[in-house]
Amino acid sequence: MVLMVNGERQEVAATTVRALLGELDYEGDFLVVAVNHDVVKRAQWDEIELHDGDRVEILTPRQGG
């Protein structure tokens, strides 16, 4: 399946958010995920199914003004 992850095309096997984070080697604990502009709460990381063409944003805190 092909996803757009943080604006980049990724060919992945994962079908859930948690599996995607594992497959792409995300190591940090403090991150937040949205799929197609909808926030996926941490409690739903195993539940929400990803589909071909989904746009996934994976964000963390950063410096800001």
Place this chain on the structure above:
Amino acid sequence: MQLYGQSIESRLLIGTALYPSPAVMEQALKTSGAEIVTVSLRREAGGGKAGDAFWRIVSALGAKILPNTAGCRTVSDAVTTAQMARELFGTPWIKLEVIGDDETLQPDVVGLVEAATILVRDGFQVFPYCTEDLTVVGRLIDAGCEVVMPWASPIGSAKGIINPYGLKTLRARFPDVILIVDAGLGAPSHAAEALEMGFDAVLLNTAIAKAEDPVRMAAAFKLAVEAGRTAYEAGLMPARDFASPSTPVVGTPFWHAAS
């Protein structure tokens, strides 16, 4: 001052960006006495821990976190970013930015009002970054914003207050709304001026972070904000066009009435 029911002593809010190092940022934030710091959300690459490292330093400060939607150019992007910030930081506070122009970073005030309306309905406590336009600020208040943050001048420009008439008008027309001057302040005197005009607080970042010595500049802004607020509370004398002697005229030596 009360920000959405939370009692805040320091009238200086500061950003966490552009410091020469995390250690200098940490020291500057502590020195400023700020109780509220702004942060952003950015894409993290797989294997990356930049967010974790940054968050460890900021969360250790114990300051209240005001996440922003910096860089968002559409209502939809700003709303989703706000929702992601709430999920991540567990706060209903959001510094709402919808940028309308790349050169000036001027807010898209039409999109801003739309996004603020959506977010207030969704339970957010919105701190909208806007221009000094009177009507736009009125619309933001109508949308449910208890705090509004007009700019002094474009972000990072260090020009200070370029439209004092516009800001004075805002303060006079909305005496009971919390108004925080956000963006464009370059010197402590600019911050003092905003507080003297009766603005409730200032939010700045670059002026401290890009100073030669950010920690000392944080101290300077802290003093300026305290001075400006104290001056406002003390009541400034009105300006006038001609001189008025401060030393008594009566009893001036060698003085005699013209004959």
